[in-house]
Every structure is written in structure tokens, then in C-alpha cells.
Amino acid sequence: MRVQRLFRQARIPLLCSALALGSAIFPGCAKSAGPDPDKPLVFRMGIVDGETSPVYAGARDIAENVERNTDGKIKIVVVTGGALGDERGSVELCSQGDLDIASAANSVLTNWIPEMSILDQAYLWETEEQAHAAVDGPVGELIEQAAEEKLGVHVIGYLESGFRDTFTTTPVTTPEEFAGIKIRTMQNPYHMAAFESFGAMPTAMAYNEVFTALQQGTIDAAENAVSNCLSNGYYEVTKDVVFTKHAFTYIPVMMSDKSWNMIPEDLRKPFEEGVREGCIAQRQYLKETNEEAIEELKKKGVTFHDIDTSVLKEKYQAAAKAKGFTFDPEWQAAVDEVLREHPAPSEE
Structure with a gap:
């Protein structure tokens, strides 16, 4: 390979x-x-x-x-x-x-x-x-x-x-199916607010505790780069991966x-x-x-799901507005410049 x-x-x-x-x-x-x-x-x-x-x-x-x-x-x-x-x-x-x-x-x-x-x-x-x-x-x-x-x-x-995706112990194929899902996220208010807005129940925990927590049912899902699902062996207990693309690290x-x-x-x-x-x-x-x-995860029995990320984005943006998330004006201007100069394909 x-x-x-x-x-x-x-x-x-x-x-x-x-x-x-x-x-x-x-x-x-x-x-x-x-x-x-x-x-x-x-x-x-x-x-x-x-x-x-x-x-x-x-x-x-x-x-x-x-x-x-x-x-x-x-x-x-x-x-x-x-x-x-x-x-x-x-x-x-x-x-x-x-x-x-x-x-x-x-x-x-x-x-x-x-x-x-x-x-x-x-x-x-x-x-x-x-x-x-x-x-x-x-x-x-x-x-x-x-x-x-x-x-x-x-x-x-x-x-x-x-980009980070979501791997789960039960299939999540629509935004509505995030309801009640217990998911491990980083101790990050924006990531946690995102999954809360999806209807999930985010919880922070040490990265080295995730596999056992998934195995024991303490959590139903975790999120990271897809390759981590393979390298950390999460595929043994999480047989579904959702392409949420919710954050970039x-x-x-x-x-x-x-x-x-x-x-x-x-x-x-x-x-x-x-x-x-x-x-x-x-x-x-x-x-x-x-x-x-x-490809390797598919061979190991993992199923991949696309999801309407535009719905997830709308849910997060509504939650962010309600929580009053704001950022330094100079940094916001820099982000806005990037988005203006490099619009997503749907915006062109």
C-alpha cells in the first residue's frame, strides 16, 4: 500500500x-x-x-x-x-x-x-x-x-x-438520529455545542479511555479523523462511520x-x-x-454513511448565536476574507 x-x-x-x-x-x-x-x-x-x-x-x-x-x-x-x-x-x-x-x-x-x-x-x-x-x-x-x-x-x-468525522456503535444516517447519542468530544465548548445542537449528549474524557468507554457502552460514539478509527481499533466496537466533517484540526x-x-x-x-x-x-x-x-475499514465490516451536513451546520449556527459566541474582530475579518476569496462550490 x-x-x-x-x-x-x-x-x-x-x-x-x-x-x-x-x-x-x-x-x-x-x-x-x-x-x-x-x-x-x-x-x-x-x-x-x-x-x-x-x-x-x-x-x-x-x-x-x-x-x-x-x-x-x-x-x-x-x-x-x-x-x-x-x-x-x-x-x-x-x-x-x-x-x-x-x-x-x-x-x-x-x-x-x-x-x-x-x-x-x-x-x-x-x-x-x-x-x-x-x-x-x-x-x-x-x-x-x-x-x-x-x-x-x-x-x-x-x-x-x-476534518473530523463520527464513528458510532449504532447507525446514524440522518441528523435526527443523533438524538440521545452519547459521544466523546474534546473539552471544547464549540465542539460540544455542535453535538448538543444535533441532539447528542457530548461528554469529555481522556483520549486513552475512549476505546473502553465504547466497549462498555459508557458512550455510543466518538469523533476524529477516519484513520484513527482504524489505528486505534475503534472499528471493533463502532461499525458505523458518519461523514460529519464537523471540524478541521x-x-x-x-x-x-x-x-x-x-x-x-x-x-x-x-x-x-x-x-x-x-x-x-x-x-x-x-x-x-x-x-x-x-477501504480497510470496509473490509472489517464498517459501514460509511453520508449525512446532510447543511442541516447540521444550520443547527450549530443557531446554537452558536443563542450562546453568543463571538470572536476577535481582526481574526473574524481574516476568516471572512478567506471565505470570500475561496467560496465553497455551492456558493460559487
Whole structure:
């Protein structure tokens, strides 16, 4: 399979393990490989996903592209599985200058940049083009400015886990069938408000508790990227997946100011270009991973359902209005610009 080929390179994971162990004993930031100034700079990058994920595939490409673009003068070691801390912890380490490169979902960053909560709205984007245009354009500029001002980090790229769908233990084929469904969501007021507006009963719980909760009937459903239904084994108890596409998740990649300033001026542009190339490649990896997950899940007896998302969007927007959800005017203007410049096909 194509996705399997994406993960066949073992060079970075091996180096990753060695540095992860060294980092646990001697915490610190980027290092030259020795006293020789011609030795490469080595940066550590932390991700919470494992080596079979499209996020890792993108991080791997970032590392390879940066090394190639800088003629081996800068290397990035990708440390997987949250070995350098969970998302919030790694952001804090990066902000303090104790981790070179961190990654975290946009929802996590709202702890420091509350204006970013505008991205947590349900049905903010209808297409991947809109979502990408936002961070490649005016919304990305605001994120980068705020991250530097409030966290002292440089946002150098955007990985993603994309649109989130819903997997359930009982079929949901119409908006009305969400009534009474107990669903695990993130502790996010906008995601929870969305499922409440659909008639479901959202509950927040730790991600590692979801499988058992589904198995025991504590919850009836969960939501995430389709590929997670396969990789986490949820298909064993959730035999139905609903294409709700209710939210889009970004994973900004941040570099500490301390590490950023270690990059020589003449290498910054090729460094940034290498990161950008890796992030763009990851978008395709994610698409392929989800497509292959759908085919694999079908073989395992999972049924997929389309649903009228326009009805779900209307329900959420009515609930959002009733709850008085409002956002920073500058950020709202940036979102409106994206929607105006990149209308959904139905709006053209």
C-alpha cells in the first residue's frame, strides 16, 4: 500500500531514539555535533503521534527536506509518541527554550492565544482548500504574530489531522438520529455545542479511555479523523462511520526563539522552505491515509454513511448565536476574507 511505503525509512527513528534517551538525561536545546563550526546544527522536534501516522510522515519529510536544502548543515531529529511531553507540555518547553521544535493542535494553543478559538467552530470550513488558504494566508499571519508575542515561539509550518468525522456503535444516517447519542468530544465548548445542537449528549474524557468507554457502552460514539478509527481499533466496537466533517484540526509547528536564532541568516530561507515542503506533502499523506483507512475499514465490516451536513451546520449556527459566541474582530475579518476569496462550490 502507498501509505506503508511512506514509513519505510528507518534512519530518523533510530536517531530519534538515541536522542530521546540523551535528552531525558541531559535536557537541552539544539546542539552542534561537536566543537567544529562546520558540524551540523541538530534540532529536536517533538510530536505526539507514532511512526505510522501521516503526522510523522510529514515531520519526517520536514527533516529530510531541511537537511537537503541546507546541504546537511541543519538536521532535525523527530521524537515520536510524546516522548518529549504531551502537546501542552511540549509547547511550554518550546516557549521556555528547552525544546527546539514543538507541535500541538490548534485547540491546545488557545490556552495562550484565546483568539485562535475561532478555528474551533463547527463547520467553519467546508473544503480543504479553505482550510489551507486560511493558514497559508491571513489567519496564518495572525497565528504567527500572536505566537511570537505571547509564547516567544516562531510558527514555521502547519501539519494537520484534517476534518473530523463520527464513528458510532449504532447507525446514524440522518441528523435526527443523533438524538440521545452519547459521544466523546474534546473539552471544547464549540465542539460540544455542535453535538448538543444535533441532539447528542457530548461528554469529555481522556483520549486513552475512549476505546473502553465504547466497549462498555459508557458512550455510543466518538469523533476524529477516519484513520484513527482504524489505528486505534475503534472499528471493533463502532461499525458505523458518519461523514460529519464537523471540524478541521491543524497542528502548528513551533520553534523556540533560542533555536531560531541559532540558524545562520543564509540558511533561514532554505530551512523555512524545507519545512513548508514537508507540511504540504503531509496534506497528501493524510488524504491517502484516510482513503486507505476507509477501504480497510470496509473490509472489517464498517459501514460509511453520508449525512446532510447543511442541516447540521444550520443547527450549530443557531446554537452558536443563542450562546453568543463571538470572536476577535481582526481574526473574524481574516476568516471572512478567506471565505470570500475561496467560496465553497455551492456558493460559487
